[in-house]
Amino acid sequence: MQLEFISTSPQQTAETGKKLSKLLKGGDVLLFSGELGGGKTTFISGQARGLGIPENLSSPSFTILNEYGVGKFKLIHIDLYRLDSLAEFENIGLDDYIYNDRCIVCVEWGEKVREYIKKEYLLLDFGYVLGEDSIDKRKIIFRSSGPLWEPRIKILENRLKR
Numbered sequence: 001m002q003l004e005f006i007s008t009s010p011q012q013t014a015e016t017g018k019k020l021s022k023l024l025k026g027g028d029v030l031l032f033s034g035e036l037g038g039g040k041t042t043f044i045s046g047q048a049r050g051l052g053i054p055e056n057l058s059s060p061s062f063t064i065l066n067e068y069g070v071g072k073f074k075l076i077h078i079d080l081y082r083l084d085s086l087a088e089f090e091n092i093g094l095d096d097y098i099y100n101d102r103c104i105v106c107v108e109w110g111e112k113v114r115e116y117i118k119k120e121y122l123l124l125d126f127g128y129v130l131g132e133d134s135i136d137k138r139k140i141i142f143r144s145s146g147p148l149w150e151p152r153i154k155i156l157e158n159r160l161k162r
Helices: 010-021 040-051 086-092 150-161
Strands: 002-007 029-034 065-070 073-079 103-108 122-128 138-144
Touching: 002 010, 002 150, 010 040, 010 138, 010 150, 029 040, 040 065, 040 073, 040 103, 040 122, 138 150
Parallel strands: 029 103, 029 122, 073 103
Antiparallel strands: 002 138, 065 073, 122 138
């Protein structure tokens, strides 16, 4: 299943992340793809606020992974921009997070590891909207990798229409 959404501002991108956060469960994996500056970190920051995480998120480009406590769960924010190969990913030990039912895992540049992950995930693809009035507009495409995410995408679609 696929849902396309146009965000008209960074604030709306963050708010969309916040709306999705209300549908997340422990063990969820979200893979983010798109250009630099496309809104991935802004979206994840909105998710964090929706989950009750008070601190400001930054992209873990240099640390690769940031971990935030959120009640009985952990939000794991991973940025694979600087990784060149799947072998590097495997050596980091991220299986401990991806297959942990107490973690919600968000992976920027997630297209680098799609084949590696052996469970259902939500793929979010961010793209620029071209045009004179579209400086802050982004197209966000939500794609389910299997039936687990399809009902939640339907719920999100209804919430985004409001």
